[in-house]
Amino acid sequence: MSILRLIHRWVGIFLGLQMILWMVSGFIMSYYDHDMVEGNHLRKAPIRSSLTLTPVNDLSQILASLPLGEQILNISAEYFRGQNIVKIRTDHATRMFDAKSGEYINIDADYAKTIARDDFTGEGDITTVSEIIAPTLETRESNGPGWRVDFNNAENSSLYLSAETGQIWERRHDQWRQFDFFWMLHIMDYQNRKSFNNWIVILASWISLWIALTGFIVLFESLSKGDFNFIAPLLARNKTTRFTVKSKDGHFNKSYSSKGHHTLFRVLAAENINLPTSCGGGGTCGLCRVQLKPAPKATPIDYRKLSKEEIREGYRLSCQHHQFDKSTISLPDSLFGKSKLSFKVD
Amino acid sequence: MNIRFLIRKYHRWLALFIGLQALIWIASGVYMVTVDLDYIHGDQLAHKMDEPIRENYQNLISFAEIQQLYPSASKIELVQWLGAAHYRLSDDDGSHLIDARTAHVISPLTRDDALRVAEYHFAQEGNIINITLLTDQKNAPSELNGRTLPLWQVSFDDEIASNFYISPDSGILVTRRHEYWRMFDFLWMLHIMDYENRTDVNNLLLIISSILGVILSISGFWLLFYSFKKSRPQNVRRDK
Ligand code: FES
Numbered sequence: 001m002s003i004l005r006l007i008h009r010w011v012g013i014f015l016g017l018q019m020i021l022w023m024v025s026g027f028i029m030s031y032y033d034h035d036m037v038e039g040n041h042l043r044k045a046p047i048r049s050s051l052t053l054t055p056v057n058d059l060s061q062i063l064a065s066l067p068l069g070e071q072i073l074n075i076s077a078e079y080f081r082g083q084n085i086v087k088i089r090t091d092h093a094t095r096m097f098d099a100k101s102g103e104y105i106n107i108d109a110d111y112a113k114t115i116a117r118d119d120f121t122g123e124g125d126i127t128t129v130s131e132i133i134a135p136t137l138e139t140r141e142s143n144g145p146g147w148r149v150d151f152n153n154a155e156n157s158s159l160y161l162s163a164e165t166g167q168i169w170e171r172r173h174d175q176w177r178q179f180d181f182f183w184m185l186h187i188m189d190y191q192n193r194k195s196f197n198n199w200i201v202i203l204a205s206w207i208s209l210w211i212a213l214t215g216f217i218v219l220f221e222s223l224s225k226g227d228f229n230f231i232a233p234l235l236a237r238n239k240t241t242r243f244t245v246k247s248k249d250g251h252f253n254k255s256y257s258s259k260g261h262h263t264l265f266r267v268l269a270a271e272n273i274n275l276p277t278s279c280g281g282g283g284t285c286g287l288c289r290v291q292l293k294p295a296p297k298a299t300p301i302d303y304r305k306l307s308k309e310e311i312r313e314g315y316r317l318s319c320q321h322h323q324f325d326k327s328t329i330s331l332p333d334s335l336f337g338k339s340k341l342s343f344k345v346d
Numbered sequence: 347m348n349i350r351f352l353i354r355k356y357h358r359w360l361a362l363f364i365g366l367q368a369l370i371w372i373a374s375g376v377y378m379v380t381v382d383l384d385y386i387h388g389d390q391l392a393h394k395m396d397e398p399i400r401e402n403y404q405n406l407i408s409f410a411e412i413q414q415l416y417p418s419a420s421k422i423e424l425v426q427w428l429g430a431a432h433y434r435l436s437d438d439d440g441s442h443l444i445d446a447r448t449a450h451v452i453s454p455l456t457r458d459d460a461l462r463v464a465e466y467h468f469a470q471e472g473n474i475i476n477i478t479l480l481t482d483q484k485n486a487p488s489e490l491n492g493r494t495l496p497l498w499q500v501s502f503d504d505e506i507a508s509n510f511y512i513s514p515d516s517g518i519l520v521t522r523r524h525e526y527w528r529m530f531d532f533l534w535m536l537h538i539m540d541y542e543n544r545t546d547v548n549n550l551l552l553i554i555s556s557i558l559g560v561i562l563s564i565s566g567f568w569l570l571f572y573s574f575k576k577s578r579p580q581n582v583r584r585d586k
Pocket of ligand 1: 265276278279280281282283284285287288289317318319320
């Protein structure tokens with residue numbers, strides 16, 4: 001086999017497998033409830049507070065306490081867990097202060113624990129609280145320092161929250177982790193699981209598109225071949241086809257009749273004469289060849305699998321022909337073993 | 347009957363039903379992975395989105411004063427808007443935008459204000475060809491994905507037919523849309539088979555189709571494998 005065909009074959013196998021992975025992962029992702037994957041089912045509904053803000057007094061003082069050189073992008077007065085706060089976002093960090101006292105609000109491990117406990121409505125107790133310095137696979141959508149709070153429940157829940165603002169980043173659990181694994185398979189970004197604009201998936205999808213398009217051409221070819229023809233079988237459903245089967249050496253010789261519009265391959269199979277096949281009647285393996293007399297007109301698929309000489313001799317692919325009324329079909333002797341007709345060649 | 351014959355037979359019918367969808371999945375996937383997502387989001391269209399506050403707080407109206415003016419405010423923000431400091435606050439009546447130097451209430455934005463916001467943020471070549479205040483939620487453009495109105499729609503005459511959507515209450519450039527985004531959204535709809543809202547990945551049609559897709563791909567792979575395996579001796583014999 002030439003190297004090109006070898007490459008072709010392996011590319012085919014790899015992409016065939018990837019096609020299966022795309023389908024399986026696509027199914028899993030549509031089957032898993034999205035809200036559940038995001039962990040929203042175990043989240044306490046946010047309490048809409050009707051309190052009004054109390055005057056912010058010492059903003060100048062707070063501003064003066066910021067490190068020099070940071071540019072302020074946003075200052076806000078709002079509520080945080082029932083407390084009036086001032087939140088200042090600069091190009092370096094976000095900080096929260098008590099609106100009255102001007103005191104810096106530090107979200108330490110203990111505070112993170114309380115916040116997570118209040119948000120989480122599922123089973124289990126908090127086991128560990130750990131610091132997040134750089135984004136991990138599970139917090140890849142968020143930046144800045146954070147806390148990971150783990151629960152000892154069956155789903156292995158982990159809540160992630162910002163150490164700057166106390167905002168819950170993510171509500172992760174095993175179902176999300178499974179989902180994320182399939183997401184990785186789907187977008188083929190095996191490292192960060194983030195970008196579907198990576199060259200592996202671009203290459204794989206373009207080649208798949210080419211394969212799918214050629215697959216469709218094959219499909220339409222078989223359409224014209226009559227595989228999807230509804231009319232011919234209907235018209236021919238009462239038609240009787242009579243034919244004779246004999247072995248080359250003449251020991252076996254028997255007449256048959258069949259009803260309806262079926263391929264010779266199928267009709268013989270129904271009579272328990274099982275021709276060899278590896279494509280199952282798709283016209284691609286060429287193993288189902290038989291010699292007919294008289295022979296129907298050869299199709300392009302016959303020409304693909306048989307030599308001109310064989311065609312002249314009346315060889316045809318039995319899976320491709322429906323018209324063989326009054327033909328004699330010669331089959332190799334090997335098909336008829338001692339226990340007549342029950343010998344399976346495949 | 348031969349097992350492979352059965353696979354062949356049903357693979358073919360399945361292929362007819364699901365094959366077209368598989369082709370759509372692949373073709374839409376090709377587009378989505380090939381066109382850069384940041385470009386789809388329109389990052390290149392807008393700039394000066396998050397600018398630092400330049401004025402000294404001392405010279406501005408203070409938070410305390412704003413709170414006295416709007417005692418029911420539940421959140422007050424000081425931001426840079428069109429190059430100057432502004433207060434943006436939300437109370438029972440929604441959002442308001444206030445000049446932080448004069449306490450002048452900007453919201454709701456006039457057509458001229460919307461034009462200024464659009465021109466300020468637009469980072470590409472092109473002229474504004476249309477400004478419309480959208481208020482009718484029922485007839486909102488589908489490209490807004492159900493965002494609440496009112497919004498100013500500002501259309502540009504650039505090559506990719508960009509639209510900016512600006513909130514008249516907060517003055518924020520809420521979102522931007524362009525041809526590549528619209529194509530992405532359309533193909534996403536075809537990809538997840540939610541033809542109504544284009545958002546629900548858990549719809550029954552998709553679940554069933556993807557199960558069929560799994561069966562199709564596995565049976566197709568099985569056939570591919572067998573046509574590799576057995577066609578060799580056949581070819582050798584013919585080549586003689
Ligand atoms: S059965 Fe394979 S070609 Fe006919």
